[in-house]
Amino acid sequence: MFTHTPLRLTTLATLAIGALAYAFVAGFFGLEILAEIAILAILVIALDLVAGFGGMLSLCHGALLGVGAYAFTVAAKDAGLSAFPAMVLAVALSAALAFVIGAVCARSIGIYFIMATLAFGQMAYSFVFQSPLFGGDDGLSGAPRPDLTAIGIDLTDSRAFAIYAIALVALTYLVAASTLRSGLGRSLVGLHHNEKRLRALGLTVWRAKATAFAISGALAGLAGCLAAQHTQYISPGLLSWTVSGEALVVVILGGLGTLAGPIVGAILFVVLKHEISAITPYWHAIVGLILIAVVMSRANGVFGYVEARMAARAAKPTLEKAKADA
């Protein structure tokens, strides 16, 4: 079950303070990286909610992000909505799509679930790619940033935008954490451990899965809005399954089912990407090696490793080990 251990709270507080402090001192390039981390962090928190806690390994979160980005851009640019209503609409659309995907895929588990989400993601990708509405391969440009000049904030400034992005990460975290502490979140963790038993206890399993997936999809859609606002240019590549795959890599790198871990993973991933790609064009290979090392170490990612070490230090007495159930 999800809990806020002292280690997690400390980590979150440190990250929040560190990110804000950095946002005040960083130059343009640093602020761009901060925004990039924030977008990825939102996506991987969303993914960890269903994958880490619910065991629903999704390969369509890139598509959900992309749908959010496109919906936001179209609503704000073509339909003339102002940025916040357009964001609400985009988030709602990603959530609705995720609900349908979750409901349809609820019956499949393991590899079949992964494949089904992949298929949905590819459908969304090719739809956006083919449809004349969305500029095809060329993508769309001109997504606006929210206008906060009324309260004295200019989001066209990269420092203000980075802080705004950090605030959205915090919002995302709060939504994910409160979902996990709700009845639905408790059921989600239970489903991961024993779906059959929860059904026998009276849970309508498909609805729990679909609702959790919808919340996760909404957050992925939010990441999409932020991505569109950040670069103010979007292309079908956002919906690509490789984006989903990368998100999964980041969640695993950080620590599945820890919520704080994937944020750490997002920071590591983006920073490594920039540091290593400055040295060699083969940065994907290096990140791959690091991922292999993490997986081979049998730790639950970087954050999971730290958690396990702390737990081992505060080892509790345990009763006689459970034998295999007859």
Place this chain on the structure above:
Amino acid sequence: MLETRALNKSFGAIHVTKGVSLRLEKGERRVILGPNGAGKTTLFNQLVGELTPNSGSIHLDGADITALRVADRARLGLSRSYQKNTLFDGLTIGENLGLSAAVALGKGQGLWRDPLQSAEVRETVKEVAAQVDLAPLLAMPVNAVSYGIRRQLEVGIALSTRPKFILMDEPTSGVGPEMSKGFHRLLKALPRDLTVLIIEHDMDLAFDVADTITVLNYGEVVFDGLPGAARDSQLLKDIYLGAWEDA
């Protein structure tokens, strides 16, 4: 009242449930006996909806539930425990009971409150933990406790839905005689209006808790009656002697 009418179930060529008609009155404690492979678990699976019978019907308090799904039947107050432990590994004993109670109370899809902190759930956890003797172990992770404890939790989860009907599939399988006796004391202390159907291998223990006994053999009901009559039944002796010899 829990009733089956002429239930039949086959797996391919094997006919595992043959025209089983049973009727349990409210508050009745029935033990199902029968050798390995007699179709006892298969009968349970049909009662709760995990398997669909080929023919026949199942009724709960007069309503035909044959077409209802597992979760819908559970919400009508039907609960079961499994022959093979079916727990939430990785959670604590308290979380296992709390999650089960929360879901049974309809809080399993809520978005706002933590059901584990709700008074209703905590109360249920406390009561069930006392019933199955797990009160001091609520904070223990399930995968760090002994098989016997896990076996108790298996029944605890089924009880935490506060069912009207409980089906227990060999609740004492694999635990020692001492624990088994304790378990039967616990069964006797269950509320008298709870309808209980237990699959049990051990005849002496069965006679200890049963109001009535049903014997299944090769998927058929071969005996249905009072424990006294079962004890004297030659048929039962033959079946069980056969089973012992096979073993």
